[in-house]
Amino acid sequence: MIDFSFTEEQELFRDAIREWLGKNLTMEQVRENDTNHEIPLDFIKGMGDLGLLLLTLPEEDGGSGADWVTATIGAEELGYADISVAIPVFYLVQASWGYVINKLASETVKDEYIRRATKGNGFLGIGVTEPGGGSDVAGFKTNLKPTDDGWIINGEKCYISGTAEAKELDGGYFVSGYNNRDAGHRGMTAAFVPINWDGVEITQRFDNMGRMAISTGGFKMTDVEVPKEYQLGETNRGFYNTMEGFDAARVLVSASCIGAAERALELGMDYLKEREAFGKPIAAYQGIQFDLADMVAHHEAIKSLVYRTAWMLDQKYETGKFDALETAKYISMCKYLAPHHALDTFRRVLYWMGAYGYTKECPLEMGMRGVMSYCIGAEGSANIQKLVIARESLGRDWTKTR
Numbered sequence: 062m063i064d065f066s067f068t069e070e071q072e073l074f075r076d077a078i079r080e081w082l083g084k085n086l087t088m089e090q091v092r093e094n095d096t097n098h099e100i101p102l103d104f105i106k107g108m109g110d111l112g113l114l115l116l117t118l119p120e121e122d123g124g125s126g127a128d129w130v131t132a133t134i135g136a137e138e139l140g141y142a143d144i145s146v147a148i149p150v151f152y153l154v155q156a157s158w159g160y161v162i163n164k165l166a167s168e169t170v171k172d173e174y175i176r177r178a179t180k181g182n183g184f185l186g187i188g189v190t191e192p193g194g195g196s197d198v199a200g201f202k203t204n205l206k207p208t209d210d211g212w213i214i215n216g217e218k219c220y221i222s223g224t225a226e227a228k229e230l231d232g233g234y235f236v237s238g239y240n241n242r243d244a245g246h247r248g249m250t251a252a253f254v255p256i257n258w259d260g261v262e263i264t265q266r267f268d269n270m271g272r273m274a275i276s277t278g279g280f281k282m283t284d285v286e287v288p289k290e291y292q293l294g295e296t297n298r299g300f301y302n303t304m305e306g307f308d309a310a311r312v313l314v315s316a317s318c319i320g321a322a323e324r325a326l327e328l329g330m331d332y333l334k335e336r337e338a339f340g341k342p343i344a345a346y347q348g349i350q351f352d353l354a355d356m357v358a359h360h361e362a363i364k365s366l367v368y369r370t371a372w373m374l375d376q377k378y379e380t381g382k383f384d385a386l387e388t389a390k391y392i393s394m395c396k397y398l399a400p401h402h403a404l405d406t407f408r409r410v411l412y413w414m415g416a417y418g419y420t421k422e423c424p425l426e427m428g429m430r431g432v433m434s435y436c437i438g439a440e441g442s443a444n445i446q447k448l449v450i451a452r453e454s455l456g457r458d459w460t461k462t463r
């Protein structure tokens with residue numbers, strides 16, 4: 062028998078965050094963050110106090126051992142509150158990549174960087190994309206050269222979320238590079254690279270079109286000495302560790318997009334009931350109702366897929382009921398559908414609002430700019446999701462990329 066209900070604990074978690082966000086993250090505050098290009102530090106600390114940051118980590122490492130469905134609820138609620146998705150990015154990158162980093166990290170990295178990040182005194186990010194491209198993970202140029210005590214890393218990462226926040230909060234990044242190019246993707250190894258270490262230099266902050274409150278930047282690693290205890294996981298497993306991080310992140314990205322789209326629909330429906338044209342509220346016109354019905358139907362279908370997939374991810378970790386590839390197919394379906402659905406919803410609701418929708422008095426343009434980052438590519442482009450879906454549907458032989 063199928064039971065689609067959340068546990069009591071999950072419902073309480075949702076209520077607690079929604080209440081806290083209702084008080085601490087109003088739409089006016091979201092606009093202020095977007096305009097000032099920053100997330101206030103006291104808000105980040107507040108997230109830490111509430112137990113929102115890195116909640117997926119075990120309790121002994123500062124998290125609450127939250128399952129992926131619970132983390133997905135968090136991502137959805139944050140997307141609902143911050144439709145620009147800047148704060149959701151700060152949350153979800155850490156809940157997902159932070160989970161993988163922590164799972165693979167030594168006690169030294171946990172002590173130095175991870176535990177304090179759970180309180181908002183740090184930042185754990187993902188540095189995969191390079192100037193030459195982000196989709197082809199196995200084509201990256203970053204190199205790890207062995208030393209007696211670890212590795213020397215050289216390479217450059219760009220379009221990386223949270224570089225300014227990582228600098229300010231003394232955080233670091235999951236970085237993967239080649240230790241043995243001849244072995245292809247089986248010759249990659251991951252490491253945790255603190256942003257303030259010698260040899261690590263932030264190259265720039267990009268002037269993005271959306272999610273303005275969180276930085277997107279680049280960093281260069283020149284002869285960075287990384288001791289063995291900063292290696293993440295086994296040698297030669299870097300590619301696979303990277304894929305594990307993407308999987309978790311993509312579910313949460315999808316949930317934040319769903320949360321943002323839900324808020325857009327609510328704001329839109331309020332407007333439709335108030336605004337009159339030709340003597341009656343716009344909501345009374347079937348032309349508008351059909352548009353709404355189409356969006357609501359897609360919304361509920363994709364939201365169900367997202368929670369089903371979060372549940373699959375929990376099953377993958379807890380019972381092994383689903384393997385990584387089966388789960389990845391569903392994850393890519395979410396990551397392909399949810400951001401585009403959200404972008405489409407923002408655009409269509411904005412049309413309902415006429416000229417007002419085209420102004421910055423209306424919050425919706427922040428959402429449109431924000432969710433588009435997830436259509437374009439953050440945590441993997443749409444075509445890469447399609448490649449995964451096709452690969453897991455047709456079979457690997459049909460979809461070889463090299």
Ligand SMILES: Cc1cc2nc3c(=O)[nH]c(=O)nc-3n(C[C@H](O)[C@H](O)[C@H](O)COP(=O)(O)OP(=O)(O)OC[C@H]3O[C@@H](n4cnc5c(N)ncnc54)[C@H](O)[C@@H]3O)c2cc1C
Nearest residue numbers: 187188189190194195196220221222434438439440442444
């Ligand atoms: C706001 C923002 C934040 C980001 N944050 C991070 C971060 O924190 N860490 C990080 O590592 N990266 C981050 N990224 C980068 C993101 O992961 C990349 O944008 C993404 O992986 C795509 O890489 P690319 O932009 O280099 O595009 P490319 O890889 O150059 O691809 C360009 C286009 O070609 C398409 N394409 C590529 N290969 C194929 C193929 N085989 N078949 C069909 N089409 C193909 C892609 O879908 C895309 O449309 C961020 C991006 C954005 C926009």
